[in-house]
Amino acid sequence: MPERMILLNPGPVTLSPRVRAALGRGDWCHREPEFAALVRSINERLAAVYPDMAGRYEAVLLTGSGTAAVEAMLATFAPREQRTLVLANGVYGERIAAMLAAHGRPHELLAGDWTAAVDLAALEQRLAADPMLRHVAVVQHETTTGRLTDLAAIGALCRRFGARLLLDAVSSFGAEHIDATAWNLQALAGTANKCLHGVPGLAFVLAERAAWAAPKPGAGSLYLDLRPYHRAQHGDGYSPFTQAVQVAFALDEALREHAEAGGWQARQRLYRERAARVHCVLAELGLAALLPEAECSCVLRSYRVPAWTDYARLHAALKARGFVIYAGQGRLAPAIFRIAVMGDLTPDDLTRLGQALTAARAGGAAAPGP
Numbered sequence: 001m002p003e004r005m006i007l008l009n010p011g012p013v014t015l016s017p018r019v020r021a022a023l024g025r026g027d028w029c030h031r032e033p034e035f036a037a038l039v040r041s042i043n044e045r046l047a048a049v050y051p052d053m054a055g056r057y058e059a060v061l062l063t064g065s066g067t068a069a070v071e072a073m074l075a076t077f078a079p080r081e082q083r084t085l086v087l088a089n090g091v092y093g094e095r096i097a098a099m100l101a102a103h104g105r106p107h108e109l110l111a112g113d114w115t116a117a118v119d120l121a122a123l124e125q126r127l128a129a130d131p132m133l134r135h136v137a138v139v140q141h142e143t144t145t146g147r148l149t150d151l152a153a154i155g156a157l158c159r160r161f162g163a164r165l166l167l168d169a170v171s172s173f174g175a176e177h178i179d180a181t182a183w184n185l186q187a188l189a190g191t192a193n194k195c196l197h198g199v200p201g202l203a204f205v206l207a208e209r210a211a212w213a214a215p216k217p218g219a220g221s222l223y224l225d226l227r228p229y230h231r232a233q234h235g236d237g238y239s240p241f242t243q244a245v246q247v248a249f250a251l252d253e254a255l256r257e258h259a260e261a262g263g264w265q266a267r268q269r270l271y272r273e274r275a276a277r278v279h280c281v282l283a284e285l286g287l288a289a290l291l292p293e294a295e296c297s298c299v300l301r302s303y304r305v306p307a308w309t310d311y312a313r314l315h316a317a318l319k320a321r322g323f324v325i326y327a328g329q330g331r332l333a334p335a336i337f338r339i340a341v342m343g344d345l346t347p348d349d350l351t352r353l354g355q356a357l358t359a360a361r362a363g364g365a366a367a368p369g370p
């Protein structure tokens with residue numbers, strides 16, 4: 001394998017030297033004041049990534065992957081007595097419904113085609129027809145296809161009907177716009193190892209202060225009940241369970257880099273530039289995007305596997321040259337592949353990616369003849 005792999009999968013990402021070095025910062029105990037101070041500082045900075053949220057939303061840090069954060073958010077905040085309306089057009093939206101089912105929470109799934117946007121008319125109709133639907137759960141960036149959900153429209157409907165939004169922002173937090181006020185956001189789930197450029201192992205939930213304070217029964221899970229985490233992390237700074245200490249060092253450094261580079265807007269600009277470069281190369285090679293550019297996130301786009309190869313060969317040809325692309329998921333698996341543009345990539349990496357793709361087209365990844 002080439003020494004430096006460029007990860008174009010949707011996390012984990014290619015690390016910056018600073019973040020990689022932070023992993024070796026030292027041996028700390030998670031029950032010592034210096035780690036408590038680090039957790040408090042990380043939580044404060046997570047809540048400040050979007051200035052509109054600072055002071056009104058509070059974060060808790062959870063050892064686990066993005067899925068743990070989404071499930072913990074739902075277990076802690078999705079109501080027990082009222083249905084949550086789940087909007088889904090991909091793997092991760094459908095997973096929200098599966099999590100609610102696993103926790104025995106009443107919910108209604110508004111599932112759409114994986115290549116189509118959320119049906120806004122159906123959402124409006126459901127919210128207008130049923131005053132008991134007061135929570136909406138949705139994915140901001142449906143990584144299955146690369147679609148960026150129209151949260152301006154969905155959030156406006158939530159606000160109009162007084163429904164609280166529970167957001168899976170796992171593959172968007174730190175790079176896409178989040179307007180907590182306009183969207184009537186109650187809570188969101190995010191992770192260290194995607195747009196923030198940390199390493200896998202820590203995830204987080206940001207929720208409104210009032211939501212943390214509300215007296216609620218247990219979450220139906222000991223580990224995923226976020227209220228004890230919130231009480232502890234916003235009290236003495238400790239957590240109920242062992243935290244991924246070295247991953248926290250990396251997230252600390254990644255957040256510093258994120259802020260120094262200009263925050264989420266700068267990251268969005270950077271990703272857009274990178275995605276446009278990749279798109280140009282693929283278009284020159286005759287590869288078609290799955291979705292129109294205007295519907296895509298800045299983080300990842302899906303492309304149709306061209307007739308001259310198959311996914312396995314294309315993946316192998318690129319990996320031999322140091323690039324990891326990502327397969328399609330579920331029913332889209334044979335037809336598409338995905339390219340994310342997160343992580344510590346240089347312009348030269350993208351030039352080499354173009355060369356690698358061109359070489360793959362020229363023969364390296366050709367499917368055997370009939």
Ligand SMILES: Cc1ncc(COP(=O)(O)O)c(C=O)c1O
Pocket residue numbers: 010011065066067068070092139141142143168169170171191
């Ligand atoms: C939108 C979204 N939600 C949830 C997840 C699950 O995250 P993890 O694989 O870290 O558990 C992912 C992973 O890619 C994702 O893209």
